[in-house]
Amino acid sequence: MSANAASFISTARALAAVALLSATASTAIAADAASLPAPVAQPAPPLAEAQAPAFAVGEAWTFSYENALEPAKNATYAQSVSSVAADGSPTLNGGAAALDASGNLVKNASGSYQPSDGKLQFPLFVGKSWSASYVYRAGSWAARGEREAKVVAVERVETSAGAFDAFKVEQVVSWSGTEGNRGQGVTRETDWYAPSVGRIVRMEYVDQAAHAASTTTRVELAKFSAPQ
Known part of the structure; x- marks a missing residue:
């Protein structure tokens, strides 16, 4: 096997390993996200103060x-x-x-x-x-x-x-x-x-x-x- 061919195979294996790690990480992140509880809607803040109403024709x-x-x-x-x-x-x-x-x-x-x-x-x-x-x-x-x-x-x-x-x-x-x-x-x-x-x-x-x-x-x- 030539030196160029060996280098090519080594590089391909390295890229495949990186891709596998990335896929594994993405899968883990997605699993973690799926396990998190759904966000809870926050209640509206209580009334603190009310100003006089603004009446409008047609109300x-x-x-x-x-x-x-x-x-x-x-x-x-x-x-x-x-x-x-x-x-x-x-x-x-x-x-x-x-x-x-x-x-x-x-x-x-x-x-x-x-x-x-x-x-x-x-x-x-x-x-x-x-x-x-x-x-x-x-x-x-x-x-x-x-x-x-x-x-x-x-x-x-x-x-x-x-x-x-x-x-x-x-x-x-x-x-x-x-x-x-x-x-x-x-x-x-x-x-x-x-x-x-x-x-x-x-x-x-x-x-x-x-x-x-x-x-x-x-x-x-x-x-x-x-x-x-």
């Missing part, structure tokens, strides 16, 4: 209303944004209802609040508390309300419209009639505000008027649609 919400004392009043009602003022406050259902820029109720078919019902005050974060005063008018009756509210937690809340990450707000309202059939009482309320839809998605409250039976009311989001 729509449907709510279910249940009153334990007067079930004949149980119903669903829909709200859609007809226009948005320069300060961000929306008009709903062609002017039949209105919210302030924070989503607090100013008026609906039942009555009006001056300046608003004050249920929300932004930014929201756990530990925040606030006070709000308002006058509510319904026909010939009027009452003054004094609200104390506090954000106590962030919770995942289930509704007919789905599950939402929400700020849980506990509230107490002391109210007293100032006109008409006066009366007075205390309302204890828990609200869950979901930033993803810009509204309170669940509301539970017990209204206790003096010398009368308490009444429990629940309001829950049943449907939400964004502008098209």
Whole structure:
């Protein structure tokens, strides 16, 4: 065998050995990778703070209303944004209802609040508390309300419209009639505000008027649609 032939055979054997080692290494790496657990999706970070919602024409919400004392009043009602003022406050259902820029109720078919019902005050974060005063008018009756509210937690809340990450707000309202059939009482309320839809998605409250039976009311989001 010539020196050139011997050199060629030696080189070929060396290259074959390298190829075998590379294949073996690749196989081992692939086996190790296959044995590793699949990556786990990380949960979204919890809500830390919510700014005031940005309402848009065409947004729509449907709510279910249940009153334990007067079930004949149980119903669903829909709200859609007809226009948005320069300060961000929306008009709903062609002017039949209105919210302030924070989503607090100013008026609906039942009555009006001056300046608003004050249920929300932004930014929201756990530990925040606030006070709000308002006058509510319904026909010939009027009452003054004094609200104390506090954000106590962030919770995942289930509704007919789905599950939402929400700020849980506990509230107490002391109210007293100032006109008409006066009366007075205390309302204890828990609200869950979901930033993803810009509204309170669940509301539970017990209204206790003096010398009368308490009444429990629940309001829950049943449907939400964004502008098209």
